[in-house]
Amino acid sequence: MKRVFGTVEAVFDVAYLAAVVLLGLALLAGAAGNTARLLAGAMALVLAGGDACHLAPRILVIKTGNEERFRRALGRGKQVASITMTVYYLLLWQIGLLVFAPENIKGWSYTVYLLAAVRIVLCLLRQNKWEQRHPPLLWGLWRNLPFFLQGVVVAGLYFLQRNTAPQLAMMWPAIAVSFAFYLPVVLWVAKNPKIGMLMLPKSCAYVWMVAICLSL
Numbered sequence: 001m002k003r004v005f006g007t008v009e010a011v012f013d014v015a016y017l018a019a020v021v022l023l024g025l026a027l028l029a030g031a032a033g034n035t036a037r038l039l040a041g042a043m044a045l046v047l048a049g050g051d052a053c054h055l056a057p058r059i060l061v062i063k064t065g066n067e068e069r070f071r072r073a074l075g076r077g078k079q080v081a082s083i084t085m086t087v088y089y090l091l092l093w094q095i096g097l098l099v100f101a102p103e104n105i106k107g108w109s110y111t112v113y114l115l116a117a118v119r120i121v122l123c124l125l126r127q128n129k130w131e132q133r134h135p136p137l138l139w140g141l142w143r144n145l146p147f148f149l150q151g152v153v154v155a156g157l158y159f160l161q162r163n164t165a166p167q168l169a170m171m172w173p174a175i176a177v178s179f180a181f182y183l184p185v186v187l188w189v190a191k192n193p194k195i196g197m198l199m200l201p202k203s204c205a206y207v208w209m210v211a212i213c214l215s216l
Contacts, residue, residue, distance in 0.1 A: 050084025
């Protein structure tokens with residue numbers, strides 16, 4: 001049964017990466033003269049590139065059954081993915097600014113970039129012990145707090161401006177769904193590894209977000 005679920009996860013990971021890359025290329029293909037769409041295409045490829053750094057060794061672990069052999073690659077892949085997800089939300093914020101052109105937003109932009117900077121610095125610190133089988137939970141909470149707050153601000157922008165550009169009206173629910181599946185993993189996966197399966201619907205929410213950008 002474990003092997004079956006592992007195979008399902010591996011197939012899902014490949015399909016997820018392929019979907020994000022294809023969506024990103026489609027966005028870039030139609031981006032002539034459309035800066036928001038260009039950013040969306042770059043956002044998708046950043047997401048796929050970062051996640052691939054973690055998912056590729058994860059797939060190898062599933063295939064070989066040898067987790068220790070790929071321990072370092074798994075840890076560093078998680079670190080890279082954590083940073084690229086942060087950049088992903090910065091690009092999503094910039095897309096919102098371009099499309100909505102909201103007023104009096106400069107302070108919030110500073111907040112989003114400050115939270116991203118704090119998150120990236122925290123991800124780079126050795127105290128995270130990325131390569132351990134069970135990294136310190138406290139550091140996981142510290143580095144994800146600014147990321148969560150960044151996501152709240154970005155979702156807030158899309159929520160408040162949902163009637164300005166109806167084609168992006170579903171972006172804030174997609175962001176909310178992604179965090180709803182992600183936060184339990186951060187909090188409880190060390191106690192119950194099966195909770196890690198919530199990363200699958202979380203990944204679907206990211207595909208949803210990128211697909212929404214096709215309407216730009």
